[in-house]
Amino acid sequence: MPRPEPDGSARPDAAARPERRPRRRESGLSLLEDVGEIISQSHDLQSSLEQIVQVVGARVQTEVCSLYIYDPRARRLTLWATEGLNKGSVGKVHMGLDEGLTGLVLQKLEPVMVVDALAHPRYKYFPETGEERYHSFLGVPVMVKRKPLGVLVVQTLRRRRFGADEVRLLRTIATQVSSIVVQARQAETIELKEKERKEYRKGMLEAILRLQEYEKQRDVETPPRPDSRSRRLVGVGASPGFGTGRAHVLRPLVSFDDLEQLRSDDPHAEWQRIEHAVSESIDQVEHLKGRLSERMPEVDSSIFDTHRMMLEDRTFLDRLKKLIDDGLAAESALQVTITEYVGTFSRMTQRYLRERATDVKDIGNRILKNLLGVEDHARDFQDDAVLVAEELTLSDLATIDHDKLRGIALATGGVTSHASILAKSFEIPTVVGIQHLLESVKENEAMVVDGNSGIVYVAPSEEIVREYERLDRDYRAFNLELESLHDLLAVSPDGHSISVLANIGLIGDVAFAKRHGAEGVGLYRTEFPFLTYGEFPDEDEQIRLYRKVIEEMSNTPVTIRTLDLGADKYPSYLPFAKEENPFLGWRSIRVSLELTDLFKVQLRAILRASAYGRVKLLLPMISSLEEVWQAKEIIDEAKRELRREGQPFDESVPVGIMIEVPAAVAIADALIREVDFFSLGTNDLIQYVLAVDRNNRKVAPLYEALHPAVIRAVAQAIRAARDQGKWVGICGEMASDPLCVPILIGFGINELSMEPFSIPLIKKLIRSIDFATAQEMSAAVLGMTSVKEIKGYLFTMMKKMGVIELTEIYH
Ligand code: PEP
Ligand code: MG
Secondary structure (H helix, E strand, C coil): CCCCCCCCCCCCCHHHCCCCCCCCCCCHHHHHHHHHHHHHCCCCHHHHHHHHHHHHHHHCCCCEEEEEEEECCCCEEEEEEEECCCHHHCCCCEEECCCHHHHHHHHHCCCEEECCHHHCCCCCCCHHHCHHHCCEEEEEEEEECCEEEEEEEEEECCCCCCCHHHHHHHHHHHHHHHHHHHHHHHHCCCCCCHHHHHHHHHHHHHHHHHHHHHHHHHHHCCCCCCCCCCEEEECEEEECCEEEEEEEEECCCCCHHHCCCCECCCHHHHHHHHHHHHHHHHHHHHHHHHHHHHHCCCCCCCHHHHHHHHHCCHHHHHHHHHHHHCCECHHHHHHHHHHHHHHHHHCCCCHHHHHHHHHHHHHHHHHHHHHHCCCCCCCCCCCCEEEEECCCCHHHHHHCCHHHEEEEEECCCCCCCHHHHHHHHCCCCEEECCCCHHHHCCCCCEEEEECCCCEEEECCCHHHHHHHHHHHHHHHHHHHHHHHHCCCCCECCCCCECEEEEEECCCCHHHHHHHCCCCCEEEEECHHHHHHCCCCCCHHHHHHHHHHHHHHCCCCEEEEECCCCECCECCCCCCCCCCCCHHHCCCCHHHHHHCHHHHHHHHHHHHHHHHHCEEEEEECCCCCHHHHHHHHHHHHHHHHHHHHHCCCCCCCCCEEEEECCHHHHHCHHHHHHHCCEEEECHHHHHHHHHCCCCCCHHHHHHCCCCCHHHHHHHHHHHHHHHHCCCEEEECCHHHHCCCCHHHHHHHCCCEEEECHHHHHHHHHHHCCCCHHHHHHHHHHHHCCCCHHHHHHHHHHHHHHCCCHHHHHCCC
């Protein structure tokens, strides 16, 4: 099989390739058509594959799309075409089937999705590709009749999960690609003869028609027969890990669907039944409210107040009464009323209100259960239960005994649904969005839940169980290895200490932070509860959340950042207008300094929470001294109020600012005199220094932490703080990038704060490099003027020191 020239010289020049059509339709179907068209016009395998990765990458909006081809004789995969990785590595990167995540795809012959590839036990580092910047990985096998031909991979800069539709689409494209590879293999030449090409086009046309048909049918697929042997159901991984157990199918205990319309000639008795059921329901929701707030602190348990309000709502009760007076039995009056309410909510234009339809159903079911005298005993599980359900309501979440659960499989729900958040915080492997789930699983059937790949097996074969046992062993070994690094201090061999802390967004993340050995929280992004609540959480509500984090971090420092709303985070209750350039618009501190009442509520809550531990207060997106002065004035006002009210707080709570705007770097020497510390938000700093949108994949290759302009800005900000003897940390993703860490240390950074799972690796890295060497490296890099030079130098140095292998420690 022909192999591409390592330097790409044998491939046609980009400019000579047929131009891509300007058409910009976004459906999966049009992407399939485009890929099909590239294939049908193919004269040259290499250039077709290059066009395919280019088109796929652009349309599925990932920064990287690559194709690896499998050579069965050498039993290895070779990078064949890529959009996003270094083109120079094409033809040079090889891996065996037991190597890397790409190898794993072919080993499993199934899609593999990993939210953070760098932290996965199977991650293998290929320095020449430049892939260390990319976190999320989705690979699908390219095969024909279960025989491996290659792997199609997409990767993204940001940690994210791929949806079931994306997985399906990529698999379909892999099917298209397989035909072209087979053809090329058979011909052993990139030139297809005319006759063959015609045949080939015909075959492709048929394949495309079949695929289009498949796309159309996708939503009306016939469910798999529940009595067939091993069944494989695909959804979306919502909480990682592998769980094996027996199905516990959670069906609603009662359902309006099973009710026939009943009439009664004793409206008085029927109304009394309703009153009794409603009053029982009120007691139950009060109890559930208490349980939910213990389990999921950020989820607005006051949602149960909404339930209560509805249970006490006059209009709701009057409607029931009217229907009963008209001769309906209590159950039927309830059915009619609930159906009307669900219909009304479902038609609302605001998403938040639309979603309340689920609450109405929840309330309706609760009253019905009480009317029929049905008790909630179904939450009793056997010890190795895999919970199977259509959806989980907040009432379910408040009552489920999660200790016994080995896995969760849901027909509905997204990865940010309440169910997914709960599963993640209890580390229960979970797959959501599985079509035909309830028709496919019987009570007590054996199940495997693969929360990493988003796959569920029902009645799995021995082979599958064996494979998952192996994976589970690897996964546990990986976690054990993490635990062994847990207590290591981040001190260089020549005695220089760096603090390594965690970035968190949810209270559930605290457990991960502690497990991975964080020495505190370097960035608590407080936005989440503000986005999930129906209205601005009041001071007490906020204190409750902050206090929980502070107390759970048991006297280690916790840096709480004030709200960073706007740009891509909009709560429904604040007046955000549509903007042309939201990242340059009304966001973050600019919002806080305008909505000062709300800002003060948050500051008071943070200050009051400071009485419970070691709190630092962090202000995001600062770009001028005036902003710092204004913010400090409001902080002082909040402090004065608290003193007057006799509320305890830490009088000397350190106040710092995020350096994430170039203007702040330019005046860093002045800003640092006004505050106690800096925290460098390089995620934003990079986008603003380079004028590269951090979320726009089209320009993603330009988003470069090791750009000399970024390095110099970072060095300048660190120097400004250190010159004043002030403390400086970094909480952007640069802090967990192994290539960047040595130079950050060399510049004099005091603290690195990152996603918890990167902590052990970075600690180990810090422990492997002398501070003197780090200083030498940072000085050298400051004298360089191109990304290529900087990266080349860092790779060479890290290779020389033997630390480049550190990114593979989890193998
Ligand atoms: C940053 O910009 O680097 C940062 C840590 O903040 P966020 O990612 O929340 O914008
Ligand atoms: Mg930021």
